[in-house]
Amino acid sequence: MPSRDGPAVVEVADLVKRYPRSDTNAVDGLSFTVAPGEIFGLFGPNGAGKSTTVGILTTRLRATGGRALVGGVDVGRDPAAARAQLAVVPQHNNLDRALTPRQNLVYHATYHGLSRREAESRAGELLERFGLTERADRRIEAYSGGMAQRLMIARALTHDPMVLFLDEPTNALDPQTRLLIWGQIRQLRERGVAIVLTTHAMNEAARTVDRVGIVDQGRLLTLDTPDNLVRGLAGDALLDLTLTPSPADDPEALCAALGELDGVRKAERLASPAVPAGLRPGAGLPGGAGGGAALAALAARAGGGARPGGGGLAALAGAGLLGRGGAAGRNGGGPAGRGRLRVRLHLATDPAALLGAAVTVLTARSAALNAIDIGEPSLEDVFIELTGREPR
Amino acid sequence: MTAVDTPTPLRPAVTPRARPGAGRVFAAVLRRDLMVTGRELWVILVQVGLTPLFMLFVFDTILGGQGIVGRNFADLFLPGIIALAALTTALQSVALPLVKEFGFTMEIEDRLMAPLPTSLVAIGKLVIATVRGLLAALLIYPLGALVVGSAPWRPAGLPMAFVVALLGAWIGGAIGMSLATTLPVQRINVTFSVILTPIIWTGCIHYPWPRLSLPWYQVVTALNPMTYVSEGVRGALLPEVPHIPAWVCLSVLTGVAVALTWLSVRCFSRRAVQ
Numbered sequence: 001m002p003s004r005d006g007p008a009v010v011e012v013a014d015l016v017k018r019y020p021r022s023d024t025n026a027v028d029g030l031s032f033t034v035a036p037g038e039i040f041g042l043f044g045p046n047g048a049g050k051s052t053t054v055g056i057l058t059t060r061l062r063a064t065g066g067r068a069l070v071g072g073v074d075v076g077r078d079p080a081a082a083r084a085q086l087a088v089v090p091q092h093n094n095l096d097r098a099l100t101p102r103q104n105l106v107y108h109a110t111y112h113g114l115s116r117r118e119a120e121s122r123a124g125e126l127l128e129r130f131g132l133t134e135r136a137d138r139r140i141e142a143y144s145g146g147m148a149q150r151l152m153i154a155r156a157l158t159h160d161p162m163v164l165f166l167d168e169p170t171n172a173l174d175p176q177t178r179l180l181i182w183g184q185i186r187q188l189r190e191r192g193v194a195i196v197l198t199t200h201a202m203n204e205a206a207r208t209v210d211r212v213g214i215v216d217q218g219r220l221l222t223l224d225t226p227d228n229l230v231r232g233l234a235g236d237a238l239l240d241l242t243l244t245p246s247p248a249d250d251p252e253a254l255c256a257a258l259g260e261l262d263g264v265r266k267a268e269r270l271a272s273p274a275v276p277a278g279l280r281p282g283a284g285l286p287g288g289a290g291g292g293a294a295l296a297a298l299a300a301r302a303g304g305g306a307r308p309g310g311g312g313l314a315a316l317a318g319a320g321l322l323g324r325g326g327a328a329g330r331n332g333g334g335p336a337g338r339g340r341l342r343v344r345l346h347l348a349t350d351p352a353a354l355l356g357a358a359v360t361v362l363t364a365r366s367a368a369l370n371a372i373d374i375g376e377p378s379l380e381d382v383f384i385e386l387t388g389r390e391p392r
Numbered sequence: 393m394t395a396v397d398t399p400t401p402l403r404p405a406v407t408p409r410a411r412p413g414a415g416r417v418f419a420a421v422l423r424r425d426l427m428v429t430g431r432e433l434w435v436i437l438v439q440v441g442l443t444p445l446f447m448l449f450v451f452d453t454i455l456g457g458q459g460i461v462g463r464n465f466a467d468l469f470l471p472g473i474i475a476l477a478a479l480t481t482a483l484q485s486v487a488l489p490l491v492k493e494f495g496f497t498m499e500i501e502d503r504l505m506a507p508l509p510t511s512l513v514a515i516g517k518l519v520i521a522t523v524r525g526l527l528a529a530l531l532i533y534p535l536g537a538l539v540v541g542s543a544p545w546r547p548a549g550l551p552m553a554f555v556v557a558l559l560g561a562w563i564g565g566a567i568g569m570s571l572a573t574t575l576p577v578q579r580i581n582v583t584f585s586v587i588l589t590p591i592i593w594t595g596c597i598h599y600p601w602p603r604l605s606l607p608w609y610q611v612v613t614a615l616n617p618m619t620y621v622s623e624g625v626r627g628a629l630l631p632e633v634p635h636i637p638a639w640v641c642l643s644v645l646t647g648v649a650v651a652l653t654w655l656s657v658r659c660f661s662r663r664a665v666q
Contacts, residue, residue, distance in 0.1 A: 009406050019666075059505075061665065079509075080507050083411075084409055087505075088501075090498070092498060099428075111417055111502070111506035112506065113411075162409065
């Protein structure tokens with residue numbers, strides 16, 4: 001269900017696309033809707049079917065089956081009318097190099113039926129809004145990547161589309177341009193424009209998108225708000241433990257034992273770090289807190305009100321749990337990662353509350369704790385969880 | 393279907409915005425190309441002018457001066473050169489930009505995304521190619537006359553010459569568009585040589601078709617649409633030289649134009665929408 005009221009401006013039902021000479025469907029029964037003023041993120045690994053889906057919705061590809069409506073128009077039956085409802089900002093620079101930046105906007109507007117005068121005033125307005133007025137009459141070739149992207153978004157808005165498709169809108173852009181673009185995207189939402197965006201910068205997008213559909217192998221794996229997805233699939237918090245199991249212990253069994261603790265939703269083994277985790281604070285935890293500081297705070301709480309950064313760690317060290325070098329997470333020492341195990345616990349509770357129980361399990365099995373990292377799960381964790389770790 | 397994928401009932405959709413009239417959008421797309429063409433006029437001049445003008449110069453002024461070629465050869469040759477300019481300029485001026493626009497820059501996307509049937513975007517390209525071909529023909533006429541010092545002049549034949557050149561330019565544009573939208577970029581150059589060279593040399597530019605004495609060569613040249621353009625223009629400007637009758641030229645050229653329009657628009661659309 002779209003999160004906003006009103007009839008959907010994008011409706012996709014059982015959409016299928018099979019390319020000629022292919023054995024599998026690039027899009028395999030996709031269904032979703034997007035409401036006016038909604039920002040919809042379509043995420044997926046490379047080759048998952050996102051671009052194909054957007055290609056169909058923007059009339060550049062013909063669907064093999066199913067139905068897709070944009071702005072109330074069936075894109076397969078009346079592509080020309082559908083194009084009057086939508087605009088596309090592709091990932092590559094497809095600006096018209098035979099024209100100046102201003103002419104790009106003016107001509108685009110006239111392609112969409114605006115009179116010359118309307119087109120010129122609209123172009124002036126948008127150049128101003130995107131900070132391009134001063135360089136509006138130069139050659140396109142002189143434009144930087146960021147300026148070209150701004151101009152492409154401005155061009156897409158000249159005909160006031162109901163739905164805007166953005167493909168990797170902030171890819172390879174400097175922070176200033178990214179801020180400007182996200183700001184513009186939010187403004188468009190206020191005006192009721194629906195936005196469908198694909199990106200791999202999910203954590204950045206998570207702050208802005210209203211709903212996310214994760215696609216893989218042409219199918220929709222999940223569809224919800226970013227918050228619900230993160231809570232539902234990845235848990236409230238993540239606790240990464242780097243351990244050295246006792247030689248007699250089975251790593252799988254140890255991992256399973258940690259997974260059975262109260263408050264742990266799931267325990268998974270991660271690849272052993274090539275570099276001790278502690279040397280890369282916060283490593284492996286997108287958006288997570290820095291390892292050292294987090295550990296100190298955590299240890300303080302776990303230590304039952306001891307001095308911050310003091311008693312808890314000391315207690316752990318005293319119990320012989322911490323690996324060589326003392327302070328966990330600071331210095332793994334010795335041959336990097338040999339015999340070590342990294343376990344990620346997805347928690348439904350506060351990590352501090354769980355640490356004591358985890359330590360008890362480790363003590364009982366004579367395992368050494370080398371590093372601790374806590375973090376908040378992100379959309380990217382959900383994504384990895386759903387689509388796997390293997391590159392495509 | 394996946395477990396989390398909830399079936400989406402299709403709800404009453406929003407009311408679509410009316411799309412602007414196709415004529416208006418078509419005019420806007422054409423206007424862009426016309427503006428670019430206007431700016432590139434000197435490019436067209438160089439593109440089309442050099443080879444034919446050199447040909448004229450060598451065949452007439454040089455070889456004529458040496459007595460190798462008859463003095464009246466230039467009169468026979470100039471109509472062929474006009475026909476050649478019309479067809480090949482149109483061919484090149486649509487093919488080369490299209491290869492670029494559909495290839496690495498994808499500049500054409502903005503026009504493909506206009507609320508206009510894709511086939512009309514293709515027709516727009518043919519119109520512009522034809523305009524450029526005709527411009528080239530119009531320019532080469534006086535320039536050629538300047539080079540050789542004379543030109544056949546028969547006002548009564550000009551309308552026929554214009555119509556034939558127009559059809560020739562349209563056909564050239566359609567050939568260029570078909571090639572540019574179907575061939576892989578890396579093969580464009582070689583294909584151009586393979587296609588353009590026979591079009592030029594079997595197109596009766598330098599010789600009247602009825603006087604060809606080799607029967608097999610008459611058949612080969614009769615298969616080349618360029619022949620009917622050359623013969624049509626020559627017949628209109630020099631009726632006393634033996635030529636293929638005008639009605640044959642017009643019928644063949646119209647038929648070829650219709651067939652190639654269909655083919656090239658189809659190639660363009662398949663390239664644009666997959």
